[in-house]
Amino acid sequence: MRTAYCFDLDGTVTTREILPCIASELDIAEEVSTLTQLTMQGLISFEHSLRLRALILGHVPVGRVHEIIDEIGLDPQIVEFVHERSEVCFLITGNLDLWIGPLASRLGCRCISSKANLVNGRIRIDHVLDKGEAVHELRRSGRFERIIAIGDGANDVPMLKVADVSVAFGGIHSPTPPAVLAADYVVHSGGSLCSLLKAL
C-alpha cells in the first residue's frame, strides 16, 4: 500500500517551536511563546495568530531568520525516517515558505506551507495553509492509497481528522488536547513514533 506521511514541522520535526526562537532575536521570546502556546491549544485562530506573529517577527531580517532556524535541533529519528523515504514524506506546516524554505530543502522532502513574500522589506502573507485542505489535495493527486498524519497542535487537527491514520506527537511537550482528541495514537518519542510508522 502506498502511504504518504504528513509531518507537522514546528515542535514535531524540530525540537523547539520555531517562531519563539526567532522572537528571541527581538528579546520577546516569552511573549511570542505565550502566543504560540495559546494558538496551539486552539484559543486563538491560527491565521490571526500567524499574521500577528509574522508582523512582529518581520523585523528580523530573513537571512538572520534562516541562521536561527538552522541552529534549531531536529529529531534525529524523524529526520532519518524522512531521508529514507523522502518521496512519500511531506512537511505540512503553517509556517512561512520564506522562513523555512532552507530547512525544508535540507530535509529533502516536499514542503506544503503558508506562503509569503517580501514587499518593500515587509512580509506579505499571501496564503495561510489549511492543513486539512493540504491532505485533501494529496489524496486528490491519486498517488497514495493511505495518508498518515503526525502533529501536535490545534492547527494540525484538520489534518489529523482527514488522514486515514493520525498520530498526536509529544516529543518536546505533550500534544495539545485538541490534537489528542483527533488522533488514533499518542506517542512521546521520535523512536517509538518511527517504529510505529514503519509497522503500520
Add this chain to the structure above:
Amino acid sequence: MQPIEGAVIAAAGLGSRLGLGLPKCLLEIEGRTLLSRLIDLLEPHVQRIHVVVGYREELVIEHCSRHHREVVLVRNADFRTTNTARSMAMGARGFSGKIVFLDGDLLIARPSIESFIARAATTELLVGLTKQKSEDGVCVRVASDAVDESPTILGFARDPAYSLEWANVFSGPAGILDAAQGFVFEELGRRLPLPGQVLDLSEVDTPADLDHARQFGRHLFL
C-alpha cells in the same frame, strides 16, 4: 519458534465495579502503578508496547508522558460501547508477529510472566490461567485436575466448580481478535483445546480484589 514481538495492554475500561473514578491501571500497589509494573515486566522482552486508552485517557497519557515515553498509546474513543476484545484488536494494529495481550488491571509476579513469555515463543497460542478466584471470573476446564502449571484447556465456563480461572493474559498472532464479536475468552474458545500456563497474579476488579492485590503486592515486593 517465533519470539514475542510486542505487547498490548488494554487499559480503556471503566472499572465500574471498583468505582474509584480512575482507570484501574493507575492504581498504586506498593508505591507504583499497575501499569508501570506491567511495562517494567514487559519492556525487556518486546520491541514495542501499545497501551489502549479510553476512560479518562488523559490521566493514562499524562502518566506515560512522564514515566513511559517509549510506549505507544492507542485511543479507543468508543470504549464505552466496546469491550476488551475490541480494545485489544485495536491495540494490535501495527504488529504483524506474535503478541502478548494483557488486561491493564493485573499485578503479575516477574518469574511467572517470564516463563510465560519464554514458552509463548514456541507456542502458537498460549493462554494465561490463575488460581485466584474472583466473584464473577471465567473458569476453565482442563484436561486433568492434577496440580500442573501448564494444563491443556478444554473449555471456558462461568462455573465455580473448576479450580482455575482465565487470567486475561494470552499470546498469539496479532490479528487474532480482528473479527471478534464477543469476549476474548469466547474467541479463544473457538480454538480449543489450547495450551494453558498458570500465572502468579492478582487481578483488580472489585474492592475485595484490591485488598487481595495489596497483600499480594506486599508479598511480591518485600
